[in-house]
Amino acid sequence: MTLRFRENGTFRVLQMADIQDGPNVNEDTIRLIREAIAVADPDLIVLTGDQIRGYDPAFIDTFLRRRGDRPGAHVRSVTKFEAAVQGVHPEDVDAVTAMNHTREKVREAFASFLEPATTAGVPFAATYGNHDFQCGVLADEQDDMYREFPGCLNPRSTPDAPSALAADHANPLACEPGTFALPVEASDGGGRIAMSVMMVNSGDYAGEAGAEDGEPGPYVENDETAREQHPITFSLYANHSRAIDLADSAGYGSPSPEALQWLGDVQRHLGERNGDGQPVPAIAFQHIPPQEFYQCLREVPAWTPYAVEGARAFAGKCYLLDESKCRPGSMLGEAIGCADTNCGEVAAMREAGGYFALFAGHDHKNAFVGRVDGFDLGYAPTCGFTSYGPKSALRGIRLFTFHEDNPAAYDTRMLTYGELIGRHSGNEVRVFVGDHLVTDGASLRNELRKPKVAATVAFSGAALAHVIWHGLIRRRH
Structure with missing residues (x-):
C-alpha cells in the first residue's frame, strides 16, 4: 500500500496511545476511536504502544513480568485481586493450551479496537510498549496478528529472512518488530518521497540491574538459560520480583542499538531512492519518551501548585511546563517515565538529519508539545478508559496535518472525548480513581x-x- 499526500498537499495522521485493554475493549474507547476517525478523515493511524493490557486478568495464565519469565509465574497481587473480583480463575490447562487461549484473546482485542479503522478503510501501523508483551505473546507474533487485519502496514519478514535482524538486510525500511519506516510520496504521483513516518520500538524494561541488596541480577531472554548460567541472580529475581509495581526496579528500556543505527541508515536509503542523497523530513512515533522530554519542563519549588515530581533519575525535583517551549493547550499531568540512562536516540536523529519531531505515549496524563533546539517532542495521552489517565473529557487522540511543501511545519491538536462525545464516560467512578490514583x-x-x-x-x-x-x-x- 502506497501512502501519498493528497492533491491539496496535506497528509493526516491520528496517533492513538495506550489503549491498554484486554479482550473486551471498553466501549468508551471504541466510541472515541470511531468518532475521531469520522472527524479527522485520516490517511494513516499510528498505534504507539500498550495497545494490550498485558497484566489484565484475562491473561493471568500467561502473564510475563519480563520477557525471560515463565508464563504466569510472577503475577502481581493487584492482578490477582482484580481477577478475584471479576471471578476470573487460572485455568487448569497445559502451557500450550493456555498460550493458544491468550492468542485468541489478543486477537479479540485487536479486532475490537481496529474495527473502526478497518471499517473506514484507513491504513494503520503499530509499535509496542512495555505492557504489550506481558500478555505472553511477544512483539514478533503480535506483528503477525496485526497483519491478519486489512490495512496493516507493519512490514513482514521475507521467507528467506525468518528472524527480525535478518529481515533488516532484506528490507532497509524495516529493522525489527515495531521499528520501520512508512514513506509518504508526493501528491504528483511521481514517486518522490516527500516525508516519512518512522515507527520505533522503544523497548520495555531496562535489561539488567545490580545484584546487591537483593536486587534482580542480569536479565536474559530464556529462563532455562538463566537457571543454568546465573542460578544465584535468577533466584534473587524470582524471589524479589515486585508484586504490585509493573515497572521493574531496573527502570524502563530504550530502543535497541540496532534501531539507533537504523535511524541513520534508513535516511540514507530514502535519500538514495529520491536520487539526491538527502534525508527526507521525518517524524518518529514510539512508546517510551527519551530523557530529552524533561527539557520541555522547568524546575520549580516543591510547593508550586500543579507541579509534578520527576521520576527515578529525575526524582526529588518538581516541574511545570516551560511555556516558552510548549505549544498552547499543552498538558503535564505526571512525571516523564523515561529510561534512567540516555541512549542517544535524539542525538542519533539529529546526526542522521531530516527528523523534525518525536512523539510518544506511555505517560497517560501528559499531552504537551515542546520544542527543544529546533526539534519537537510531544505526547498523546491515553485514549483508553480501562487504565489510569486524566478525566474523561481530556482523554483523546492526537491529530496531525502535514503539508507537502514543508512537513516540519505541521499542525496538531487533540481530539478529546469531551469535544467529540461528552464530559462523562460510561464509568466515571473508574475514571475518577484513575485520575487521582496514588501509588507512592x-x-x-x-x-x-x-x-x-x-x-x-x-x-x-x-x-x-x-x-x-x-x-x-x-x-x-
Missing part, C-alpha cells in the same frame, strides 16, 4: 499540589477533627 509518596504529593484536592483534604481533615473534638467533650460530660 510522589503521586500523593502531586495530588496534594492540586488546589482543589488540597482544599478537599484540608476541609475533610478539619471536619474530622471537629467530630473527634466534640466526641471527646461529650465523653467528659
Whole structure:
C-alpha cells in the first residue's frame, strides 16, 4: 500500500496511545476511536504502544513480568485481586493450551479496537510498549496478528529472512518488530518521497540491574538459560520480583542499538531512492519518551501548585511546563517515565538529519508539545478508559496535518472525548480513581499540589477533627 499526500498537499495522521485493554475493549474507547476517525478523515493511524493490557486478568495464565519469565509465574497481587473480583480463575490447562487461549484473546482485542479503522478503510501501523508483551505473546507474533487485519502496514519478514535482524538486510525500511519506516510520496504521483513516518520500538524494561541488596541480577531472554548460567541472580529475581509495581526496579528500556543505527541508515536509503542523497523530513512515533522530554519542563519549588515530581533519575525535583517551549493547550499531568540512562536516540536523529519531531505515549496524563533546539517532542495521552489517565473529557487522540511543501511545519491538536462525545464516560467512578490514583509518596504529593484536592483534604481533615473534638467533650460530660 502506497501512502501519498493528497492533491491539496496535506497528509493526516491520528496517533492513538495506550489503549491498554484486554479482550473486551471498553466501549468508551471504541466510541472515541470511531468518532475521531469520522472527524479527522485520516490517511494513516499510528498505534504507539500498550495497545494490550498485558497484566489484565484475562491473561493471568500467561502473564510475563519480563520477557525471560515463565508464563504466569510472577503475577502481581493487584492482578490477582482484580481477577478475584471479576471471578476470573487460572485455568487448569497445559502451557500450550493456555498460550493458544491468550492468542485468541489478543486477537479479540485487536479486532475490537481496529474495527473502526478497518471499517473506514484507513491504513494503520503499530509499535509496542512495555505492557504489550506481558500478555505472553511477544512483539514478533503480535506483528503477525496485526497483519491478519486489512490495512496493516507493519512490514513482514521475507521467507528467506525468518528472524527480525535478518529481515533488516532484506528490507532497509524495516529493522525489527515495531521499528520501520512508512514513506509518504508526493501528491504528483511521481514517486518522490516527500516525508516519512518512522515507527520505533522503544523497548520495555531496562535489561539488567545490580545484584546487591537483593536486587534482580542480569536479565536474559530464556529462563532455562538463566537457571543454568546465573542460578544465584535468577533466584534473587524470582524471589524479589515486585508484586504490585509493573515497572521493574531496573527502570524502563530504550530502543535497541540496532534501531539507533537504523535511524541513520534508513535516511540514507530514502535519500538514495529520491536520487539526491538527502534525508527526507521525518517524524518518529514510539512508546517510551527519551530523557530529552524533561527539557520541555522547568524546575520549580516543591510547593508550586500543579507541579509534578520527576521520576527515578529525575526524582526529588518538581516541574511545570516551560511555556516558552510548549505549544498552547499543552498538558503535564505526571512525571516523564523515561529510561534512567540516555541512549542517544535524539542525538542519533539529529546526526542522521531530516527528523523534525518525536512523539510518544506511555505517560497517560501528559499531552504537551515542546520544542527543544529546533526539534519537537510531544505526547498523546491515553485514549483508553480501562487504565489510569486524566478525566474523561481530556482523554483523546492526537491529530496531525502535514503539508507537502514543508512537513516540519505541521499542525496538531487533540481530539478529546469531551469535544467529540461528552464530559462523562460510561464509568466515571473508574475514571475518577484513575485520575487521582496514588501509588507512592510522589503521586500523593502531586495530588496534594492540586488546589482543589488540597482544599478537599484540608476541609475533610478539619471536619474530622471537629467530630473527634466534640466526641471527646461529650465523653467528659
